[in-house]
Amino acid sequence: MKNIVQASYFISAILFIMGLKMLSSPTTARKGNLLAGLGMIMAIAFTFLIPGMKHHLLMIVVIIIGTAIGWVSAKKVPLTDMPQMVALFNGMGGGAAAVISYLELSRGEIVSGLRLLAILGGLIGSISFSGSIGAFMKLQRLIGDRPITYSLQKPFHAFLLLLSLSLGYFVFIDYTLSLPVIMNILIFFFVVPLLLGFLITLPIGGADMPVVIALFNAATGLAVGFDGFAIGNQAMMVSGVIVGASGSLLTYLMAKAMNRSIANVFFGAFGKLSEHEVVKEMKAREVEDASIMLGFARKVIVVPGYGLAVAQAQHKLMEFMDVLEDKDVEVKFAIHPVAGRMPGHMNVLLAEANIPYDKLYDLEEINPEFSTADVALVVGANDVVNPAAETDPSSPLYGMPILKAYQSKNVLVIKRGRGKGFAGIENDLFFMDQTYMVFGDAQDVLGKLVQAIKKI
Template sequence: MSPQFIIDAAFIAAAFLFIYGLKRMSSPVTARSGIVVAGWGMLVAVLASFLYTFGVAEAAKPHLTTNAIVAAVALAIGVSWAWWSGKKVAMTAMPQMVALYNGMGGGSAAAIAAMVLLQPAVEGGHSGDLLHYGVTVFGGLIGAISLSGSLIAWAKLDERIKGTWRYTGLQAVNGAVMLITLGIGGWIVFAAGGHAPPMIVVGFFVAALVFGVFMTMPIGGADMPVVISLYNAFTGLAVGMEGYVLQNPALMIAGMVVGSAGTLLTLLMAKAMNRSVSNVIFSNFGATGGEAEGEIKGSMKPIDAGDAGIQMRYASKVIIAPGYGLAVAQAQHKLFEFVKLLQAADVDVKFAIHPVAGRMPGHMNVLLAEAGVPYDIIYDMEDINAEFKEADVAIVVGANDTVNPAARTNKSSPIYGMPILNVDMAKQVFVVKRGQGKGYSGVENELFFKDNTNMVYGDAQKVMVSMIQAVKSLDGGGH
């Protein structure tokens, strides 16, 4: 059995594990095992790559053996850092880590493209047709954009960069940078035939990285879940293209699957916000709260956490709408403890998940799964929205923009037309919030001022503790 046969078989096996793992990730019940399966696929692909290095022609072995040692050292560093950071990262920082890993994937694809384009100058010639170099350049372009754009998204989510970057003529500047980048890439492919001077190749990647920064800086925080999903699609597409360049079936299949899944998720999330992807990238939504929204009537009415908990204890049906504030307070475990108390009192409790709640796709699902919340009481927006009018109580824990009725009623609001959770239709609404500030989009929330809404101010975890104590005392279980 030849080494090449083993390598090809390993790549096909890795591709199958990627696809099967991604399929299992589509359900919260099997997502954890899906990640493990895909991880085994990555291990098989890495081992096959090293087998390829040591199974090539004897004449090339000194050069490739050196590369194998460098690759092994890099792999050891990468695995060690990923293991340490993965164990250490808090759930609130998970969106930042996802953005960072997206960027690393795009950067890897860009590095492969750079290696191929610089190879003629380094090794004295490289054969390839226009298609070969065209795919290389385009994969490198979107990989570099994904790298720098994801790093900016990470910095925004981690609050290392605050606010947005907007000025008159911004779109014209971005368009000019993009045209320059495409022009350099086109020259490399069609004029230079893939044999461009190193400085031109370097200039191409610098321009692509700059465009990724310019493209992401103006995007507001409320759009970050869509942006992360978009860059995930970019990374998958770039990896698939560079897999074609290297004739690596595992990279091609994995890249195409991730790219198509990321594209579909991006479109679905944009649809959930009633906006197009281009509107997310080029509009001013999510910038700051300077838009004309009109005067909101009414006032915010505070209520003690214990009193709110007791009201829910005597309710027949309670629907919970979680948001990013739940993750910030790390209150998911206490929230579920409170839910179990309500269920023990025969209260029907359900969770309502908005598609863009949190800071990344599926953020709330991951958070609730970590606390052990059963999947059968967690519902997507379209499956539960009609039930809010039947609920005695809707409690909002750390959510803001995704429950703002202005999206339905106020045509002057920047979020008008965005589908929301219909929490305002419940008989009573409790909003758990740290203060009276606006949401991540900077838009004032009309829900807070409605007659059937009371504000429960405080850190979500401390609020849940107070509610738990109140219900336990009521049922004779207090200490």
């Protein structure tokens, strides 16, 4: 029977890998999700056949509860709240890994080599769990999405990390103490990383959440992988390694897109703000004037940002695209890798509105086309189109790859107000001669633009 279970785990691992590969293309992503889900169902089902496995009824009950919560959440949560959901689900994975580590270590029967893996799984899983909860609270604005700092923050974080490692080392080398002492040490070993994970998320702003979510995703994968080796579960080994590797690569790519290191995201925030000031005034345009500019254009490039998600204006953007294409206007969408609050946020948002994926272009593809565009329409984006990233060495954005909307013949910016972006600096683009502001809620403005363009 044990061989059958191991064979099922091997097949599950193959399904995980195939599913991940299919996720690389929008046309096969749905099938990839289904394959990976099938692999997970198989792994769970055959776990019941492990010799000596007990409490089957309890396992079935918690599986039903977890499945129900996940299903209802996936059905009811709007795509605009998907970053919060991703953070929560990611945290649950880290928390599960931490619980497995605690149970294995508390038994006191695990050999030294595997004990080390269980300790690593518990440490990383605990940090990922509480850190993901902190990310969720920031994204949900329960504690605000701006950086939260306090005095001696970095030294205190370093102390907590050192204390966690020290407790883990003590658990690893000394298993001869009485059980109550070991249990107390274990409790502290898990409590301290939980505190650390939450606290290191506080100084991170909402705009850095794509990097943070990707990093905690990688951490959860590593924790699951370590636990898989510790308890000899092949499905956990493979799935953990896959998630850890893909999450690490995604974290690197997200940080690279912001021209920042992982350490800078977690410990540096945006540093000292630039003293650069713009002396020009923003030029406002009414919806009617903007509609004429768009309706008579030949090529329009749309740059969506987090403001689009906040306004839940993706469906209006789809209507906007349709009405322009009815007038033979070419419409393309420029996607910055870190726009929004999670990796691929804009891609998911626009896909939910049924905007064709072949109209979405990444930064390298679309930047050469801005100079040929009659209008660049910026909807809720700010820092990712700020020319200061290329022209002002004192700017906290300097060196970050941006979408070159400033090269377009005309730029229209839909913006709720005159506030600055996450970096806390003025956007030079908004003051350029060819740029015009259309102030208002993105959904409302796009709706008015659609009606006005239809009348042209």
